[in-house]
Amino acid sequence: MLNDEALLRYSRHILLSEIDLDGQEKIQQSRILIVGCGGLGNAAAPLLVAAGVGEITLIDFDVIDLSNLQRQIHFETQDIGENKAEILKKHLHSLNPNVTIHAVIEKADEALLLDLAKNMDMILDCTDNFTIRQAINVVAHHYKIPLISGSAVRFEGQLAIYDFRDEKSGCYHCLFEGAHSDDGACALLGVFSPVLQIVGAMQAQEALKVILGLEIKVNQMKVYNALTGDWQMFKFARNPRCNVCHEKEVK
Numbered sequence: 001m002l003n004d005e006a007l008l009r010y011s012r013h014i015l016l017s018e019i020d021l022d023g024q025e026k027i028q029q030s031r032i033l034i035v036g037c038g039g040l041g042n043a044a045a046p047l048l049v050a051a052g053v054g055e056i057t058l059i060d061f062d063v064i065d066l067s068n069l070q071r072q073i074h075f076e077t078q079d080i081g082e083n084k085a086e087i088l089k090k091h092l093h094s095l096n097p098n099v100t101i102h103a104v105i106e107k108a109d110e111a112l113l114l115d116l117a118k119n120m121d122m123i124l125d126c127t128d129n130f131t132i133r134q135a136i137n138v139v140a141h142h143y144k145i146p147l148i149s150g151s152a153v154r155f156e157g158q159l160a161i162y163d164f165r166d167e168k169s170g171c172y173h174c175l176f177e178g179a180h181s182d183d184g185a186c187a188l189l190g191v192f193s194p195v196l197q198i199v200g201a202m203q204a205q206e207a208l209k210v211i212l213g214l215e216i217k218v219n220q221m222k223v224y225n226a227l228t229g230d231w232q233m234f235k236f237a238r239n240p241r242c243n244v245c246h247e248k249e250v251k
């Protein structure tokens with residue numbers, strides 16, 4: 001049941017017939033794992049916390065650097081040298097103290113993610129690391145929960161949803177099997193800061209739609225070009241030989 005404070009805090013959401021009181025209660029019962037507290041995490045997490053998601057776990061091992069402040073807009077100059085997950089948690093707690101927020105200050109790997117994702121409703125991939133992206137994909141597939149994946153580099157953003165509740169959904173590995181691991185390269189490339197806000201907001205949007213049971217589209221990659229302001233959509237199919245998600249057919 002929503003109390004008076006919640007009815008007022010979330011009133012502009014509750015007014016939407018697609019959300020209403022039932023939807024707001026669903027939001028408050030949901031649990032989301034956010035991997036990465038850089039630009040995408042900074043954009044997606046505040047929207048989910050403001051919307052009243054029940055529980056959020058943030059993972060990031062990294063500390064805040066002066067060069068992050070151009071785009072990771074919930075970090076302040078005085079936060080330089082502090083852990084990203086810890087500082088984001090503090091910011092989110094003052095935004096909405098009703099949300100339970102955990103900050104995990106560890107390097108994400110498959111074992112840690114398997115543990116943290118155990119009771120989660122979905123995972124948001126807000127990282128910039130190919131190896132961790134592959135591990136997140138394996139873990140989301142293991143628990144059969146949706147994975148909402150975002151990325152941004154230069155003037156381009158990408159968004160894809162791998163919904164492992166849906167047998168027909170492809171996975172990150174289906175799409176990027178042949179991609180080379182080039183960890184750390186993203187740190188050397190430029191990125192136009194609004195792209196992170198746009199893609200991170202899209203990740204929060206799709207996460208809320210998953211919670212509300214609204215239609216989400218799988219097997220498509222949406223690509224945003226900030227120079228033209230246009231989105232393009234590319235369809236893909238599940239790879240029947242993918243060594244992450246093909247097991248359904250082998251059994």
Ligand SMILES: [Zn+2]
Nearest residue numbers: 171174242245
């Ligand atoms: Zn696959």
